[in-house]
Amino acid sequence: MTGKTTWAIPEGYIPEESTGPEPEMISHETVCFLNTNDEDAAVEITIYFTDRDPVGPYETTVPANRTHHIRFNDLEDPEGIPKGVPFASVIESDVPIVCQHTRLDSRQAENALLSTIAYPDPD
Amino acid sequence: MTGKTTWAIPEGYIPEESTGPEPEMISHETVCFLNTNDEDAAVEITIYFTDRDPVGPYETTVPANRTHHIRFNDLEDPEGIPKGVPFASVIESDVPIVCQHTRLDSRQAENALLSTIAYPDPD
Amino acid sequence: MTGKTTWAIPEGYIPEESTGPEPEMISHETVCFLNTNDEDAAVEITIYFTDRDPVGPYETTVPANRTHHIRFNDLEDPEGIPKGVPFASVIESDVPIVCQHTRLDSRQAENALLSTIAYPDPD
Amino acid sequence: MTGKTTWAIPEGYIPEESTGPEPEMISHETVCFLNTNDEDAAVEITIYFTDRDPVGPYETTVPANRTHHIRFNDLEDPEGIPKGVPFASVIESDVPIVCQHTRLDSRQAENALLSTIAYPDPD
Numbered sequence A, B, C, D: 001m002t003g004k005t006t007w008a009i010p011e012g013y014i015p016e017e018s019t020g021p022e023p024e025m026i027s028h029e030t031v032c033f034l035n036t037n038d039e040d041a042a043v044e045i046t047i048y049f050t051d052r053d054p055v056g057p058y059e060t061t062v063p064a065n066r067t068h069h070i071r072f073n074d075l076e077d078p079e080g081i082p083k084g085v086p087f088a089s090v091i092e093s094d095v096p097i098v099c100q101h102t103r104l105d106s107r108q109a110e111n112a113l114l115s116t117i118a119y120p121d122p123d
Helices: none
Strands: A004-009 A028-035 A041-049 A055-062 A066-071 A087-105 A112-117 B004-009 B028-035 B041-049 B055-062 B066-071 B087-105 B112-117 C004-009 C028-035 C041-049 C055-062 C066-071 C087-105 C112-117 D004-009 D028-035 D041-049 D055-062 D066-071 D087-105 D112-117
Touching: A028 A041, A028 A055, A028 D087, A055 A066, A055 A087, A087 B028, A087 B112, A112 D087, B028 B041, B028 B055, B055 B066, B055 B087, B087 C028, B087 C112, C028 C041, C028 C055, C055 C066, C055 C087, C087 D028, C087 D112, D028 D041, D028 D055, D055 D066, D055 D087
Parallel strands: A041 B066, A066 D041, A112 B112, A112 D112, B041 C066, B112 C112, C041 D066, C112 D112
Antiparallel strands: A004 A087, A028 A066, A028 A087, A041 A055, A041 A087, A087 A112, B004 B087, B028 B066, B028 B087, B041 B055, B041 B087, B087 B112, C004 C087, C028 C066, C028 C087, C041 C055, C041 C087, C087 C112, D004 D087, D028 D066, D028 D087, D041 D055, D041 D087, D087 D112
16 A cells, blocks of 8 residues: 555645533644555645635644544644634655545534545546 | 646535525635646646536636635636535646535534545546 | 446445334435446446355346446345345456445444445455 | 445534433434345455554455444444544445445534435446
């Protein structure tokens, strides 16, 4: 298993602060990385918006032979992603990885889930 | 990241008017576009039905280096998409883009979500 | 947009009779076909099980320039698909089509949804 | 329909013991295999973690012309997968198969569902 070095996720949305009874249930938008190489992957995420220039790169490392599940909510540098606005993301890695997009929406009493393998650039 | 110029989404369905307690929660069927090119994408959507000829093109623009999340509910020209009937869609762009399909179903008290990267025509 | 002539859906499961308060809410497992050709598509579905030989073909037609959303619940010939057992499906068409898999699970008061583009045989 | 011999699922998470009113509703993370060959498939699953070396292979067989839906919860040899921690998986088969990833999350009163075709290594 190798994977690809460039991936895209056109859908992205972090719901506003939840109003539900359980404040510890935080809605989150996640990207899951899998690096099956024997060397670490240096990953850069670029965030695209509807009405302004892209922001990034957000830099992270996926160690060799590890998975890394990142919440977009937690991205901070160069800046946090605003809630309640549509965004998209492009992931670039210096070694081949595999990416999957998952959302847990807990705005209401019961959770909703979505997931899809991201779009791999065929090169 | 480039993408493809032709995409298909065989699933499509806009639920009838919600009967839930919160009228502002509108069920919606969405397609998310990502254009990472330095030029705008001229996008045409064609809607396919079960028992009549396709309708379209619905025309939209995805600006350079932007994402654009469109609700099928909001398409109006050449005509609105009827609620409560199955449909499918084909997206064609003059430059490569990436497309993802998402539904938020709020017919009931709690939302349900689905999402998948659309099918890219390999050519 | 053309598509492929062979598709696979490894996941399949029709929940047993719902026990919820609204008997008209039927759980269903769906495959959505899109035929953008100018000729009809003759489609054959084969169902795979865990512990017995495959059943089929189930035959259907997707007319030229139409979409067709089929519930596995409604397949009857050569035999109905039993509820409460895992199955999988292979779709073969004489012209290229696109296939998407969707489930609405209404066993409980609130619906759950899943969807994914089916796996296209690259050949 | 043939498929591929190597597949990846970057997302994985088995929720902790449910606290809901119905203990028989077990949250599960599933991978669905489809083997359309006339010979059995010898399948090996390797599990990747965030902070330790991969574990495996977990060995299973998908008989000729059968589907096999496996819950990650049920994997025991060489060791059970811990609950409440992120993981990822790689599936390798000696003959081509097709893989789909599904989660049923029943931590709350109402279920949530996600599903996606896994990522096939193009070879």
